[in-house]
Amino acid sequence: MTYDVHRFEQSIGGRAYLIEVAAVANDRWRACIVRVPGVPTALMPFYGRTPAEAAEHLSAWLTRAHERAAATGSPV
Numbered sequence: 001m002t003y004d005v006h007r008f009e010q011s012i013g014g015r016a017y018l019i020e021v022a023a024v025a026n027d028r029w030r031a032c033i034v035r036v037p038g039v040p041t042a043l044m045p046f047y048g049r050t051p052a053e054a055a056e057h058l059s060a061w062l063t064r065a066h067e068r069a070a071a072t073g074s075p076v
Helices: 051-072
Strands: 005-012 015-025 028-036 046-048
Touching: 005 028, 005 051, 015 051, 028 051, 046 051
Parallel strands: none
Antiparallel strands: 005 015, 015 028, 028 046
16 A cells, blocks of 8 residues: 555635545545645545545535535635
């Protein structure tokens, strides 16, 4: 198993996000948002078979959250 950390920068809903993805087992990666590199937030993690897949799951959830907030006028 590798212990590499992958970082993905995403712009979602007009905000910049840094997503950090780390291996938790063979073919299992965990993605979470970081405010400062290496310090994850309390947001639940998202998992995938590859770093890109895990980051995509988190990005898709954030996109839905921003769309829902925009529809109701609530901040994310």
